[in-house]
Amino acid sequence: MAPLAFALLATEMTGSYRLGGVMMAVFIGAEIASARLAGRLLDRIGVARGLRVLLVVSALGLCGLAAVSSSPVLTVVFVVLTGFAAGGMSGGIRALLPKSVSASFLERAVAIDAVVVELVVVSGPLVVALLTPLGGSAPVFGMAVAYLLAVLFVPVVPAVPRPEGIRPPMGSIMVWLLSSFGFGFLISTVEVSSLPIAQRLGGGAGTAVVIMAVIIGASMAGAGVYAWLGPRLHADRRTRATVFLTVMAVGGVLVAFSSSWPLLIAGLVTVGVCVGPLNTSISMHLQLTLPEDRKAEGFSLSFTAQSGGFALGSLSVSALPVTGAVLTGAGVALTAALAVFTARRQGGYRRVTSAVANQEASS
CATH class of the missing domain: 1.20.1250.20 (MFS general substrate transporter like domains)
Incomplete structure (x- = not known):
């Protein structure tokens, strides 16, 4: 949803989609910068618990982004904050998958997950298009709602004990x-x-x-x-x-x-x-x-x-x-x-x- 949602918000703010491209680039850059640190944090505090926190923080960041959309500077600031929080999500969700299915079904589950991702890629812009008549900020709020709904589906799994000894690099x-x-x-x-x-x-x-x-x-x-x-x-x-x-x-x-x-x-x-x-x-x-x-x-x-x-x-x-x-x-x-x-x-x-x-x- 993000590329199209950011482009629509930018067009409403400035009359041009170009700021939306900058927002998307900043968002991806923030995700890349925080991914390893966020992933390490999830491993330390528990992946399921940490994911719930990151999802809520990201949702709040998107709500802040929609609220300050009249200011391009503050908009970019909230995009950075949201990107930092979202950096470890994909890795954390993938790390939970083997705890949610049997070992014998894991490879099929990973392949099915790839199909689901493609369905999301196709349906995301459609959801943005359906929300657009409600205003330029509506798709961004829609992304925030998606994050909050995801909190409800994070599985409850036992924490993994930290092993002793030297870990490989x-x-x-x-x-x-x-x-x-x-x-x-x-x-x-x-x-x-x-x-x-x-x-x-x-x-x-x-x-x-x-x-x-x-x-x-x-x-x-x-x-x-x-x-x-x-x-x-x-x-x-x-x-x-x-x-x-x-x-x-x-x-x-x-x-x-x-x-x-x-x-x-x-x-x-x-x-x-x-x-x-x-x-x-x-x-x-x-x-x-x-x-x-x-x-x-x-x-x-x-x-x-x-x-x-x-x-x-x-x-x-x-x-x-x-x-x-x-x-x-x-x-x-x-x-x-x-x-x-x-x-x-x-x-x-x-x-x-x-x-x-x-x-x-x-x-």
């Missing part, structure tokens, strides 16, 4: 953070370039919507198939991530050089079908290897890396020709695939925490 998951970054970079260059790609083929804004629909539909289909098939695969997750990133890079090349609709759709589907499986593979690897008392921190770093890739990929679209931007995204994804393939297993992260993990420690 978070830097040992760097290659997987690079995978998240590469995914975010490539997918953003394709999505943000949807309008110029459509124009290159003689289309317009309506055609750009079709391009987005194709890639989102392919992503949901890929995640759904992987939810059923993923647990049956024997390849370790390092191999899976390498394959998915490589296939996505190939799809990016097809999109970059697409001169016809069949070639473009083939590239979009090739990229899209790998989104859910790749995210699931990365998420499951972190689940099986991160220490129990650092899961929220680790997942927050992963989501931060993905957001950073998305931001820089979007920037590349504004700085490079369409073909060059998408090719750059494909190159970043291919570099991440090579890094995953060549990385040595980190001995410190071989520790496991569940029956499923014990069966899959080699992955």
Whole structure:
């Protein structure tokens, strides 16, 4: 909801959507800056309890943002405060997932979660559109209500005892953070370039919507198939991530050089079908290897890396020709695939925490 809601609020305030772009950039920047600290805080005070606090603080920040919308300076201040509070949410919510489902169902649950995220991406702007007739501040208040409703659904889970001994450094998951970054970079260059790609083929804004629909539909289909098939695969997750990133890079090349609709759709589907499986593979690897008392921190770093890739990929679209931007995204994804393939297993992260993990420690 945020990009469109901020754009509408900015238009009501200043007559232009440009401040909305600044607000969104500041919001993402604040999330990135606070993600690790917020994740570490959640691990220390209890993920479920900490999430409830962050959700309420973020809701209050959005209410403050809507209340001071007449002042651009105060608006940016409240955006920063809300972004800081929201920085650890995605990692914290993901860290709670294995405590809410059985170990044998976890991988399918992660894949289903990817489908749900795509549904949210599609429905968020629709909710903003429905609230817009109530005023420019209404979508922002709607986001605050969403945060407060989320408080009601945070599951009650027992606190994890802090283990004794030396904890492995978070830097040992760097290659997987690079995978998240590469995914975010490539997918953003394709999505943000949807309008110029459509124009290159003689289309317009309506055609750009079709391009987005194709890639989102392919992503949901890929995640759904992987939810059923993923647990049956024997390849370790390092191999899976390498394959998915490589296939996505190939799809990016097809999109970059697409001169016809069949070639473009083939590239979009090739990229899209790998989104859910790749995210699931990365998420499951972190689940099986991160220490129990650092899961929220680790997942927050992963989501931060993905957001950073998305931001820089979007920037590349504004700085490079369409073909060059998408090719750059494909190159970043291919570099991440090579890094995953060549990385040595980190001995410190071989520790496991569940029956499923014990069966899959080699992955």
